[in-house]
Amino acid sequence: MSDPTVVVDRPVVDGPLSPGTTVVAPRSPEEVAADSRRPLSSRTLDDRLSLGGSVVSSLALVWLLYDNVLPFSGRLGFVLCWFAAFIGLYGGVTALSQPRPIVVDRTASALIAGAAVTSFLALGSTIVFTFAHGWRAIVHLNFFTTDMAGVGPQDSLNHGGILHAIAGSMIEVAIAVTVALPLGISAAVYMTEVGGRFARFVRTVIEAMTALPDLVAGLFIYAVLIVAFGQSRTGLAASLAIAITMLPIIARSSEVVLRVVPGGLREASFALGAPQWRTVWRVVLPTARPGLGTALVLGIARGIGETAPVLITSGASTFFNADPTTNPMNSLPLFVYSAVRSGQPTYIIRGYGAACVLLTIVMVLFVFVRILARQPESGR
Amino acid sequence: MLTDLFEPQAEPEPAQYVDRPRAIEPGLSFGDKVFRHGTRAIGALVLVLTGSIGIFLGLQLIPTVRRYGLGFFTQTQFDPGRNVVGIASAIVGTIEIAIIALVIAFPLAVGTALFVSEYAPAGVKSILISMLDLMAAIPSIIYGVWGVAFLQGQLLFVARWLSQYLGWLPFFKVHGADPRGATFPQYRYELSAFVAGVVVAMMVVPLACSVMRNVFTQAPMGEREGALALGSTRWGMVRAVVLPYGRGGIIGGTMLGLGRALGETVAVLLIISLDFGLKIRILENGSVTISSLIADRFGDATSSQLSALLAAGFVLFLMTLVVNTLAAMVVSRSRSGAGLDV
DSSP states (O other), X not given: OOOTTOOOSSOOOOSOOOXXXXXXXXXXXXXXXXXXXOOOSSOOHHHHHHHHHHHHHHHHHHHHHBTTTBOOOOHHHHHHHHHHHHHHHHHHHHHHHSOHHHHHHHHHHHHHHHHHHHHHHHHHHHHHHHHHHHHHHHTSTHHHHOOOTTOOTTSOTTSOOXXXXXXXHHHHHHHHHHHHHHHHHHHHHIIIIIOSHHHHHHHHHHHHHTTSOHHHHHHHHIIIIIIISOOOOOHHHHHHHHHHHHHHHHHHHHHHHHHTSOHHHHHHHHHTXXXXXXXXXXXXXXXXXXXXXXXXXXXXXXXXXXXHHHHHHSOOOSSOOXXXXXXXXXXXXXHHHHHHHXXXXXXXXXXXXXXXXXXXXXXHHHHHHHHHHHOOOOOO | OHHHHTSOOOSOOOGGGOOOOOOSSOOOOHHHHHHHHHHHHHHHHHHHHXXXXXXXXXXXXXXXXXXXXXXXXXXXXXXXXXXXXXXXXXXXXXXXXXXXXXXXXXXXXXXXXXXXXXXXXXXHHHHHHHHHHHHHHSOHHHHHHHIIIIIHHHHHHHHHHHHHHSTTSGGGOOXXXXXXXXXXXXXXXXXXHHHHHHHHHHHHHHHHHHHHHHHHHTSOHHHHHHHHHTTOOHHHHIIIIIHHHTHHHHHHHHHHHXXXXXXXXXXXXXXXXXXXXXXXXXTSBOXXXXXXXXXXXXXXXXXXXXXXXXXXXXXXXXXXHHHHHHHHHHHHHSSTTTTOOO
């Protein structure tokens, strides 16, 4: 500033200033240079380097010691040791320059991120593993268009398919939904809209029955329908078993959905003179429709993957059967189960193929749920 | 005319025009009566359908205990040929596998829930939540196949390591395999309760995690900001605000996962080889759970054995029921779980 030849970074104003003009004090180049943006990110260079350095050095350390110096082996053990060494090194490196709270913070963050990575890796490896083993079966078109009738366990993948299992799963789930959905939603309407002491009792029992293991529901159907009444093992028995496992779940989840419908909407409808049944039919159920749809699709996704009740109630068949009341009916989970247990390499590949189909159906249903749940509420 | 309106009402009205108070409770219209009675009838039907299963299962205890005595609960063998039917080892095996699953799933679920609710960048948070929900929707048979064909091979070495270095603990001991021997008898470590427990843990994680995440995200913003403003680190904020607030959700979600782990059938059935010896050596080949016992034995059961299996199913149902009820109570009584459904 002492230098008289300073160059200001704005033109000098000559003459009288009009009122209301603000003149900014001239700034020197040093000041302009010093005026850099402050970093808003909480990550500093030190953070990044200690993180990256710990990852690399722990990898190098474990690489060196594992299998060579220490008598350990196995890939999973390697990763576990790497993670343990990383946590130790990261904490140690941080402790060199930072106070204790930062050390604890970084170690905890690393542990939490490690847990999350493990969970998502497990999910990813399940999906990748299934498709990596099943692709050899699902690239054959006949896998989807033929059944296993007359196909030996060692026949090549050009013969036979899982049409019977796909159709069986669809039919069984369709019957189960037809039985469980109206009952479940009506019971939920009763519990939320009518209420009373009896409704509370019904809710308590339904809540308790959600704890019923699916296998035990299947065993119940087996004991009553097949052993006591002498029916044969059919697709109908399987779909009843699925319906019984689905019923409490659908009733419960739709009750939750109905309960969050705003009371003001109901009262507005009553105030306009609508009777209760009309209020439920025209106001409550339409408002809850996306939620009910979500509950339904999740119920289907669950029902289609149910293995245990199907295992007990419907025999595994090899042929196409569209009639649920007479002969055994195969389904996707049951096919996967019996194929994987068969011990025949080709048959196991078919099992993985069926698992791919099952997984794809579940994922498609799942994406459908997301779209359904995201649907914007219209008309209000 | 206007003036007529203001004339005093001189004459009393005729009797038939006297105001009568309207009934305060007009009663239900016909349609509503049909609606109420109809839904009540369906509610009663659902009650009968679901309740009768519980009663039917419970009633099977009577012939079972009469036939096999109270030894049904204390016998380890399930061998109808020798007239010995007991579920003690199945109960122990069920609890064992559930505990292994929880020991592994609990830290994973808490960590994943914290990561998703507190650490994940806002952009990927919804993707992560979808992935967790997808993880919960994957059928258990697929986890079972994955566990027996992929995970088991990885876990063998971990199991050997545990038995080698922690074998002095009774539950890490493995009979019939010398950990320091020259050969590695893999089959002694295969098809064990440990492998089944790890696979069940993968099914428990998303379930427990979704309850925990719901509770964590409800932790009040004001308290979080207060902690941060006082200079706490992110972990300090989590420890001081989020975890105490979400304690009910952590306990409740874990117990809900426990309920799921107790009832899991197919994955366990695919993995373990049935062994009725009452054993706590979890790394060793062979175990039995109630559900795998039922699935294995229902096919050739006589009527008395079938009622024994149904009674075993009832015991399993009671265990799950107690755990689920406790979970619901813990969650609804905690500060965070007031509006939350487990």
